[in-house]
Amino acid sequence: MGEWLSTVEFAELVGIGRQVAHRALRRRRWRKNPLEVRKVNGRRGGNAGEQYQVNSTSLPLEYQHRLKVSQTLVENHSKSITGRTAEHAWWLDHLRPALQHPVKSTARSDALVELADKPTRNWEGTAVSYSLRTLQRHAARFDDGMKVGRHGRSDRGKKRVVISRRWDKLVPFDASTKAKIADDLKQEIRGLLKGGMSWGHTLQEAEKFLIDATRAWGFRPGDPNVLERACSIPTDLVSVELHFRNVHRFKRDHKAYDDRRPRIRRTVACMQPMELVVGDVHPVDIHLTRPDGTVATARLIGFLDWATQRLWIGLIFFERRGGVQNRDVIEVFAAMIDAWGMPQSLYVDNGKEFGFAAFLDDAMQLTVPGFHGPSRSTHVINALPYNASAKPIERLFGDLETRYFSTARGHIGGNRMSKKQEAIGRTVAPFGAFEDVVPAIEGFVRTYNHTAQGKKSALKGLSPEATFRKHLEAGWAPTAMSRDEVRAACARTEERSVVQGAISVGGRHWTCPELQAYQYEKIWVRVPAYHTPAELLLLDRYGERVGIAFPDIEFHPLDKRGAKASAERAKVHRQAVRDLDRSAPDIDVAARLIARGEAQPDSVPNEPVGIVSYDPAKRPARIVMPKGASTSEERRRDQDERIAVQMDLAKRIVG
Template identity: 40%
Template sequence: MTRFIPVSELAQAAGLTNRAIERAITRTVAGQRATWRGATLVVRKVHGRGGRSGIRYEVRVDSLPLELQERLRALKSTSESPLRHGEKAQQERDWWYGLIAPALVHERHSRARGAAIAEIVSRRHMRPDGRWVSVSERTVQRKIAAFEDEGYAGLARRKRADAGAPRVIVSWRWDKAVPLDDAGKHRIADALRQYVRGLHKAGEARALLADLASFKLEQLTRKAGCDLGAQASELCRVPQPFLDQEKAYRRVALLRRDRKTFEDQKPRVLRKLAGAPMEVVYGDIHPVDIVLRREDGSTAHARAIGWLDDATRRVWLDIILVEKGKGIRNRDVIQSFINMVNAWGAPRTLYLDNGSEYNWAEFIDDALQLLDKTGQPLIERVEPGRAGIVRAQPYNAAAKSIEGIFSVLERNYFQAVPGWIAGDRMKKKTSSVGGKVEPFPGTLEEFRDLIGMQIRLYHRICQQRGKLKGRSPDQAYKEAIDAGWTMTAVQADAFRLAFSHVRELTVWQGAISFKRERWTCRELVRWQERKISVRIPKYEDWNRLPLLDRDGNLVGFAERQHAYHPLDTAGAVEAREISRLHTKEVIAMARSAPDVDLLRERSAFLDAQPPAPVAPIGATIGASDEAERFLAAWNETPAERRKRERRERELKAHEEIESFAEYKAMSSKLRRAG
């Protein structure tokens, strides 16, 4: 720090009186003392107000003791911070300092200073706001005096130290009535503030905010031990500024309840127009606000498949009137895209609507397959690994320029078409009060012609407010052509290859089945595999279907099979021909493969195999006695059965004889005993 400070500032930093500092400096200047607090002071004399004969002392800061230098740095940072508040006051200080600077170089009360002041007063000066003003001599003298007394800060009004800080805690009546210290009041105010934030977050009606917040403040005050008596409701009334300070939290309710409004209000990225035509093309599906009549007599709103060239703001629309209960199909979008490309050329980047009624996923996969003659994608890739197709965020109409164009077309051009309902289907514009909307009186083709005329008119009108800066879309397009821009044309075959898919169909009797019709060709007649790959169109009906092998190579083209009359001899000729081709192909296959003796090959295979393994017996499970008798009877022959029956009779007779002998012996014993 190499600046000088006056005695008053040094006294404040040292914690001494001005008189004590002046005595110390006087002794140093007079040589009575070499140092002050261990430091050798560097002092200078300054002419101005104060001191003897307008002379005062100033001390260089870097000659002071280190602790005082650090304290002065802290004081300087706090004293200078208010000056940084308010750009207008800072500009005024700069202006006044530049005005009085020629007079400050001269001593006070000198003729030179007086002449400098007179010269300042004699001229007109431009203020920071651009106004020319004259200043009086007295005003210049007061500004010089303020600068010499207070320094740079004296050249303009100081900003309050508490500027911007709230002067009340809740309200002046509540602050005065509640017998709590500031810390206690702030605790209540903080709790109330959180409650108000919660009300805003929940989306509470503004008419109820003040009453609910006041009731909450009354509860918090009573809970803190302060009873305000009968005047509690009046004293606890929360002022509107307190409520409005937290209204930013209403955006939470907006996010949860009204996503459309939330998205409309969120910060945006400023975008400029694309550099060249077809560099960026927007795509979207838009329900036209015009009532049409279907062929069955029902009414509906047509859909417009729209494309917007960002650089020129040109619009391409294809009108589709869908059947009842149906929606936009992929083939409709493909056909519209082809129509646009045939007229404008291929785009480099597509920007598609992510929240549309139509799912663009299938279309994106097909569009990326568009190749030029060299095999390069027509829709370029803007980043490595990222396709040149951008999906806009849902609910984000501002990210899709075509949304704004639809609004302009409806409001300024389509409103002249009969059947227009003014964009609000709940408040339709009708020819009579309470009546039904009169649909467009013409046919769908007439409606398309009329919409096409409105688009041509839009292309001719200059856009004063838009990014075209007063040019019309046709003018912007012509300027690009004059500057050397050329369109990229796409051949029909490229569309057919891109907007088709490969399906595997079953080959049966030399033909395939597609859309309940049989398709065949000479290549299919000779085809011996069960399946074949077929390229199927997505947006038009083909008379020939390309056939592909497993590697994707072209095999041939299948056509609808002709049905012959039973008496038509050409049918017999064709049957013989396809039978000959089929048999010939089978014979060719037979010649290309070797002959194999199946029995010999099987025998050789078995002979080469090891013997069948035999497991050792570890346990035997036998039948029961009854089961063995049953099995023996089941397996015996008639002769064996007769022998068995004879043995059984003999055994039974022998048992009877033995029983009789035992009986006689027992009887004899009984008689002898008796």
């Protein structure tokens, strides 16, 4: 009773394809040999799972023997036949009459002589015959524990050519010199590619370098053409060094390098809505008409909820040249917070239009008392410069342009230097005025928010709104904050002096009843960092609210309302002073000072060590008493005497 082989096992045994084996079993004949075949019901296969099986006893004898060999261990062989190739198994089967005898024995030699030049069929079914030397070589490989059959080169994997066969054969250099020239050539090619040289120019420069290097080492054939032909550079020498182009890309085209650099993968799993919001500004590629007839594009300010991929937008259009400012972004951001709630963290780029985000850091920290994510000292995250691929909102802007905005009229594409054209030489007609495009853009964004994404996307086949509803059903709730509170958060605290119940901010005077009753000299004001204020929040030195100041009104000298307002302010100030008076006890300060002086003890001096007298009779010589003032007659007499002395002196000198 033989063994029944499946179609696959039969194909592997005889070395043919599965389909060829299937046809042979269906015909019950293979290579003119009848086969004993049966049908069995299997779990797989055509025709209701029916499969063919062949009895091993009906196979040709050589394959029966091969099957037997493949199921047993070969004598004196340490390795199993299982897993060997068909060629190896065939050689073991073919050489078995000789391999069963000891090495270098007469019996083995006689067996090999008997097998030599004997016609047979190899593992592929091809009629072959082998010489005695071939059989001896395969038998020796078996004795060495190696696979029997065809084998690769013994020097496989080793470099057999230094530069090229023609150059290696032509030059008379020794191996070390050839290796030195080849290494210098490799460095030359690397340097050329690192410098940004093209493929063709690199081959030419490398060929010139090899010619010069060969001549420099003393080889100058009589025919220069012979050397030039021999120094032709194989393309493989350049191909294996192409990765050095990455250096040139890194130095000269950092955008292309950055697109290829390794990145990490992020997931939205376990993220909650508004846990991280990404903000950015994008120019909409749709031409709009200004009132003066010129065309321009609008700016889209977008905020993306990373966890749900929802997008909130605001549109801005400049009737003249201009750019997006902080106050524009604040208004869109405040509208988003009013609708979606306060985000836990804000991820924006380093543009000046997002400078307001630093003012919101404290406000966002108040919204996450139970946040267990990675610890941060700030909840405002600034992206690295020129790192657009790190922000998912950048990719979303590209999808909006491609899938939605491009369907609107007036779409010019993202390349401003090569805008779309309705006809050759004519740019597409504008969409219309800014008021016309706003509903269209908002409609596109609403469609995106309600469109299911791919099953391999972060949302796993759900739309942003559907993902958001899942979080709502799980109990998530937003943290509310009004628009006015957002605007107030984007302000600086500045100190001001209170002068006559008013302060000066931005070249204007501000006042309010609370400020008119304020009794301190200094007050602290919350000054908006980006907006022109209509009112100002006043704080005391402890940060407590004092009131809201409004611009002071100027009155005409004859306007009776001015007198009335002045009287009201004086009344408020007097009342504040009276309240201050009642809040402290009455104390007679003068009486306190007099009483404190009277309570001090008198100081008693010691006995004098000497007596000073002004009596001229008792005056010592060292004391000079002052003279009394001289009369006018005495002054004239003294003057005459001085003149006489001077005249006498002059006469002596002359005479």
